[in-house]
Amino acid sequence: xxxxxxxxxxxxxxxxxxxxxxxxxxxxxxxxxxxxxxxxxxxxxxxxxxxxxxxxxxxxxxxxxxxxxxxxxxxxxxxxxxxxxxxxxxxxxxxxxxxxxxxxxxxxxxxxxxxxxxxxxxxxxxxxxxxxxxxxxxxxxxxxxxxxxxxxxxxxxxxxxxxxxxxxxxxxxxxxxxxxxxxxxxxxxxxxxxxxxx
Numbered sequence: 001x002x003x004x005x006x007x008x009x010x011x012x013x014x015x016x017x018x019x020x021x022x023x024x025x026x027x028x029x030x031x032x033x034x035x036x037x038x039x040x041x042x043x044x045x046x047x048x049x050x051x052x053x054x055x056x057x058x059x060x061x062x063x064x065x066x067x068x069x070x071x072x073x074x075x076x077x078x079x080x081x082x083x084x085x086x087x088x089x090x091x092x093x094x095x096x097x098x099x100x101x102x103x104x105x106x107x108x109x110x111x112x113x114x115x116x117x118x119x120x121x122x123x124x125x126x127x128x129x130x131x132x133x134x135x136x137x138x139x140x141x142x143x144x145x146x147x148x149x150x151x152x153x154x155x156x157x158x159x160x161x162x163x164x165x166x167x168x169x170x171x172x173x174x175x176x177x178x179x180x181x182x183x184x185x186x187x188x189x190x191x192x193x194x195x196x197x198x
Contacts, residue, residue, distance in 0.1 A: 008152040009169070010048055010058070011162055011188040012075065014067040015040035020184075023104045027097040027132075030066045037067070038074055040185030045075030047187045048154065051198050055079055055154075060086035062156040063093050072156040091145040094158035098132030123178035124167075135178050139164040162188060170195050 015037025019026045033041065049055055062072040073083035100108050109116040112129075119126040127134040142164045155165075159182040166172040166180065170193050182188070187198040 006146075006169075006192060007149045009146075009149070009165070009188075009190040010051065010152070010154045011165060011190060012044045012048070012071065012154065012156045012186075013159055013162060013182050013184050013188075014063075014065075014071040014156060015044075015074075015184050017067055019102075023106075025097040025100050025103055025105070025108075026067075027094055027101040028065070029101050032066050033070045033074075037071070037184070041071040041074035042078045043185040044071070044187060045078030047185075047198055048075065049079045051187060051189070052152075056081055057152075059149075059151050059153040060156075061089050061092065061153055062086055063158060063161070064088040064090060065093055065158075068092070068156045068158065072154075075156070089145060091141050092155065092157040092161055095133040095135065095138040095160040096128075096131060098128040099130030100128045100132065124174040135160065135164060135167075135174065139168050143168050165190060166195060169193070 015033045017026065017031040017037055018034050019029070019031045021034065052058060060072065060076065062068045072086050076086065077083040115129065119128065124135045127137065138160055142161060146165065146169055162182040163177045163180060167174055167177040169190050172180070183197065189196050189198055
């Protein structure tokens with residue numbers, strides 16, 4: 001039996017990287033934040049502090065990737081918390097785009113038009129070639145993470161992970177979740193079955 005009231009999640013997508021700026025598929029490539037990304041991480045920390053009177057009482061968990069760890073450490077430092085006092089969870093890594101990682105969508109559509117069209121038809125269920133993951137696979141990976149939460153938690157992860165959270169935790173349709181914009185520098189508050197940007 002699932003409790004009606006679940007811990008609140010303050011979801012923060014990592015700040016911008018040069019690959020984000022260039023529109024490249026990062027997936028599981030470990031790309032660091034750029035200057036704007038570091039500013040966005042500070043902004044996210046200030047937004048979090050405005051939302052939560054005592055941010056030190058929250059749990060803090062990040063994807064183990066460089067861009068998410070940098071974001072977590074900058075945002076914690078910005079609100080006066082020890083930068084490296086947080087947990088890592090492998091289940092929060094971004095989905096992998098397989099052989100498409102490092103390419104832009106324009107390049108994928110040019111070199112693999114049939115496969116790119118297949119993904120457009122089924123963004124949620126399509127797994128790119130070369131060991132890529134679908135959003136459906138990612139949702140299966142993060143579902144146990146969500147079930148394991150015991151208190152209000154700050155999660156620093158990736159756009160794909162946020163989309164999976166919205167589907168699993170909030171019941172957003174898979175069709176809508178697969179295309180929803182996930183902002184950098186803002187806080188996505190997930191409370192029970194509802195979500196809002198702060």
